[in-house]
Amino acid sequence: MESHKSAFLTFDDGPSPFTPAILDILKQYQAPATFFMCGKNIERYPETAKRVKQEGHAVGNHAYSHIFWKTVTGYGMAQEINKTDKIIKNTIGETPTLFRAPWGIVNPRSKLTAQQLHYEIYQWNISALDWLQPVITYGYMRKRVLSHTRPGAILLFHDGHGTYRHMIRKKTVALVAELIPYLQKEGYTFRLLPEKENLIPDL
Ligand SMILES: [Zn+2]
Numbered sequence: 001m002e003s004h005k006s007a008f009l010t011f012d013d014g015p016s017p018f019t020p021a022i023l024d025i026l027k028q029y030q031a032p033a034t035f036f037m038c039g040k041n042i043e044r045y046p047e048t049a050k051r052v053k054q055e056g057h058a059v060g061n062h063a064y065s066h067i068f069w070k071t072v073t074g075y076g077m078a079q080e081i082n083k084t085d086k087i088i089k090n091t092i093g094e095t096p097t098l099f100r101a102p103w104g105i106v107n108p109r110s111k112l113t114a115q116q117l118h119y120e121i122y123q124w125n126i127s128a129l130d131w132l133q134p135v136i137t138y139g140y141m142r143k144r145v146l147s148h149t150r151p152g153a154i155l156l157f158h159d160g161h162g163t164y165r166h167m168i169r170k171k172t173v174a175l176v177a178e179l180i181p182y183l184q185k186e187g188y189t190f191r192l193l194p195e196k197e198n199l200i201p202d203l
Protein backbone atom coordinates (compact mmCIF):
# COMPACT_ATOMS: atom_id res chain seq x y z
CA MET A 1 0.00 0.00 0.00
CA GLU A 2 1.35 3.39 -0.93
CA SER A 3 1.78 5.69 2.04
CA HIS A 4 2.10 9.45 2.06
CA LYS A 5 2.95 9.81 5.70
CA SER A 6 6.60 9.67 6.53
CA ALA A 7 8.70 10.29 9.61
CA PHE A 8 12.40 10.16 10.43
CA LEU A 9 13.89 8.05 13.20
CA THR A 10 17.13 9.44 14.59
CA PHE A 11 19.42 8.12 17.33
CA ASP A 12 22.08 10.20 19.05
CA ASP A 13 25.21 9.58 21.12
CA GLY A 14 25.96 6.02 20.00
CA PRO A 15 27.21 3.56 19.27
CA SER A 16 26.68 1.87 22.63
CA PRO A 17 26.04 -1.64 23.96
CA PHE A 18 22.32 -0.91 23.39
CA THR A 19 22.64 -0.09 19.68
CA PRO A 20 22.55 -3.75 18.48
CA ALA A 21 19.13 -4.30 20.11
CA ILE A 22 17.82 -1.20 18.33
CA LEU A 23 19.29 -2.44 15.04
CA ASP A 24 17.53 -5.78 15.50
CA ILE A 25 14.19 -3.98 15.86
CA LEU A 26 14.83 -1.75 12.84
CA LYS A 27 15.68 -4.84 10.81
CA GLN A 28 12.58 -6.68 11.95
CA TYR A 29 10.34 -3.84 10.77
CA GLN A 30 12.53 -2.78 7.82
CA ALA A 31 12.68 0.74 9.20
CA PRO A 32 15.67 2.87 8.18
CA ALA A 33 17.10 5.35 10.71
CA THR A 34 19.80 7.98 10.99
CA PHE A 35 22.45 7.62 13.72
CA PHE A 36 24.35 10.70 14.86
CA MET A 37 27.46 9.21 16.41
CA CYS A 38 30.18 10.58 18.66
CA GLY A 39 33.68 9.86 17.39
CA LYS A 40 34.79 8.63 20.79
CA ASN A 41 31.97 6.08 20.89
CA ILE A 42 32.81 4.84 17.38
CA GLU A 43 36.35 4.17 18.61
CA ARG A 44 34.89 2.06 21.40
CA TYR A 45 32.38 0.14 19.27
CA PRO A 46 33.61 0.19 15.66
CA GLU A 47 31.88 -3.07 14.75
CA THR A 48 28.53 -1.65 15.78
CA ALA A 49 29.15 1.49 13.72
CA LYS A 50 29.93 -0.72 10.71
CA ARG A 51 26.77 -2.72 11.27
CA VAL A 52 24.68 0.47 11.27
CA LYS A 53 25.97 1.29 7.80
CA GLN A 54 25.80 -2.28 6.50
CA GLU A 55 22.14 -2.50 7.43
CA GLY A 56 21.27 0.51 5.31
CA HIS A 57 21.03 3.24 7.94
CA ALA A 58 22.59 6.68 7.66
CA VAL A 59 25.49 7.85 9.82
CA GLY A 60 25.89 11.47 10.88
CA ASN A 61 28.56 13.36 12.80
CA HIS A 62 27.72 14.32 16.41
CA ALA A 63 31.20 15.67 17.33
CA TYR A 64 33.91 13.69 19.07
CA SER A 65 33.49 14.04 22.80
CA HIS A 66 30.00 15.56 23.21
CA ILE A 67 31.67 18.52 24.90
CA PHE A 68 29.35 21.29 26.14
CA TRP A 69 28.91 22.93 22.74
CA LYS A 70 27.81 26.35 23.88
CA THR A 71 31.22 27.41 25.15
CA VAL A 72 33.38 25.79 22.46
CA THR A 73 35.28 28.11 20.11
CA GLY A 74 34.90 27.82 16.34
CA TYR A 75 38.35 26.24 16.22
CA GLY A 76 37.39 23.76 18.92
CA MET A 77 34.19 22.86 17.06
CA ALA A 78 36.12 22.29 13.85
CA GLN A 79 38.53 19.99 15.67
CA GLU A 80 35.69 17.97 17.18
CA ILE A 81 33.89 17.67 13.84
CA ASN A 82 37.01 16.90 11.80
CA LYS A 83 38.22 14.24 14.20
CA THR A 84 34.87 12.46 14.00
CA ASP A 85 34.76 12.93 10.23
CA LYS A 86 38.01 11.00 9.94
CA ILE A 87 36.90 8.28 12.32
CA ILE A 88 33.66 7.76 10.38
CA LYS A 89 35.56 7.59 7.08
CA ASN A 90 38.13 5.16 8.46
CA THR A 91 35.58 2.96 10.21
CA ILE A 92 32.68 2.72 7.78
CA GLY A 93 34.29 3.96 4.59
CA GLU A 94 31.86 6.77 3.99
CA THR A 95 32.16 10.55 4.10
CA PRO A 96 29.44 11.91 6.36
CA THR A 97 27.46 15.00 5.36
CA LEU A 98 24.97 15.28 8.22
CA PHE A 99 25.76 17.01 11.49
CA ARG A 100 23.80 17.33 14.69
CA ALA A 101 25.13 19.71 17.31
CA PRO A 102 25.80 18.26 20.77
CA TRP A 103 23.30 19.49 23.38
CA GLY A 104 21.13 20.71 20.50
CA ILE A 105 23.05 23.96 20.46
CA VAL A 106 22.84 25.54 17.03
CA ASN A 107 24.35 28.98 17.52
CA PRO A 108 25.81 31.12 14.70
CA ARG A 109 29.33 29.79 15.41
CA SER A 110 28.11 26.22 15.27
CA LYS A 111 26.23 26.84 12.01
CA LEU A 112 29.15 28.55 10.33
CA THR A 113 31.65 25.90 11.38
CA ALA A 114 29.45 23.06 10.15
CA GLN A 115 28.86 24.83 6.84
CA GLN A 116 32.54 25.52 6.31
CA LEU A 117 33.19 21.83 6.78
CA HIS A 118 30.44 21.03 4.23
CA TYR A 119 28.00 19.63 6.71
CA GLU A 120 24.27 20.13 6.83
CA ILE A 121 22.78 20.51 10.29
CA TYR A 122 19.77 18.40 11.21
CA GLN A 123 18.21 18.84 14.59
CA TRP A 124 14.82 17.29 15.50
CA ASN A 125 11.17 18.10 16.11
CA ILE A 126 10.20 15.62 18.78
CA SER A 127 12.49 14.35 21.49
CA ALA A 128 11.49 11.26 23.44
CA LEU A 129 13.47 12.81 26.34
CA ASP A 130 14.89 9.33 26.79
CA TRP A 131 18.23 10.80 27.84
CA LEU A 132 16.51 11.45 31.16
CA GLN A 133 16.62 7.72 31.93
CA PRO A 134 16.38 6.25 34.49
CA VAL A 135 14.28 9.08 35.97
CA ILE A 136 11.77 9.49 33.13
CA THR A 137 8.95 6.95 32.95
CA TYR A 138 8.24 4.76 29.98
CA GLY A 139 4.63 5.96 29.88
CA TYR A 140 5.66 9.60 29.68
CA MET A 141 8.11 8.99 26.84
CA ARG A 142 5.58 6.90 24.95
CA LYS A 143 2.81 9.48 25.31
CA ARG A 144 5.13 12.30 24.35
CA VAL A 145 6.21 10.69 21.10
CA LEU A 146 2.85 9.25 20.10
CA SER A 147 0.85 12.39 20.79
CA HIS A 148 3.22 14.65 18.84
CA THR A 149 4.21 12.55 15.84
CA ARG A 150 2.94 14.05 12.60
CA PRO A 151 3.97 13.54 8.97
CA GLY A 152 7.46 14.93 8.42
CA ALA A 153 8.49 14.65 12.08
CA ILE A 154 12.11 14.03 13.00
CA LEU A 155 12.00 11.87 16.11
CA LEU A 156 14.94 11.89 18.50
CA PHE A 157 16.02 8.94 20.61
CA HIS A 158 19.32 8.19 22.35
CA ASP A 159 21.22 4.91 22.05
CA GLY A 160 23.99 6.46 24.19
CA HIS A 161 24.45 9.34 26.60
CA GLY A 162 27.18 11.68 25.48
CA THR A 163 30.35 9.66 25.87
CA TYR A 164 29.48 8.19 29.26
CA ARG A 165 30.07 4.49 29.44
CA HIS A 166 27.53 3.55 32.07
CA MET A 167 24.15 4.43 30.70
CA ILE A 168 21.06 2.26 30.49
CA ARG A 169 18.86 2.50 27.41
CA LYS A 170 16.38 -0.31 28.07
CA LYS A 171 13.41 2.05 27.91
CA THR A 172 14.59 3.40 24.56
CA VAL A 173 14.81 -0.13 23.17
CA ALA A 174 11.33 -0.96 24.48
CA LEU A 175 9.88 2.31 23.17
CA VAL A 176 11.27 1.79 19.69
CA ALA A 177 9.95 -1.78 19.66
CA GLU A 178 6.46 -0.54 20.45
CA LEU A 179 6.47 2.64 18.44
CA ILE A 180 7.69 1.47 15.05
CA PRO A 181 4.98 -1.15 14.39
CA TYR A 182 2.36 1.20 15.86
CA LEU A 183 3.27 4.06 13.53
CA GLN A 184 3.61 1.71 10.55
CA LYS A 185 0.07 0.53 11.25
CA GLU A 186 -0.99 4.18 11.27
CA GLY A 187 0.38 4.41 7.73
CA TYR A 188 3.81 5.89 8.41
CA THR A 189 6.86 5.08 6.33
CA PHE A 190 10.26 5.77 7.87
CA ARG A 191 12.87 7.47 5.76
CA LEU A 192 16.50 8.45 5.97
CA LEU A 193 17.65 11.99 6.43
CA PRO A 194 18.43 14.17 4.48
CA GLU A 195 15.15 13.97 2.58
CA LYS A 196 13.74 17.34 3.40
CA GLU A 197 10.28 17.28 1.95
CA ASN A 198 7.39 17.47 4.38
CA LEU A 199 9.56 18.47 7.31
CA ILE A 200 7.55 20.23 9.97
CA PRO A 201 8.63 23.11 12.20
CA ASP A 202 10.04 22.30 15.64
CA LEU A 203 7.65 21.52 18.45
ZN1 LIG B 1 23.89 14.18 21.90
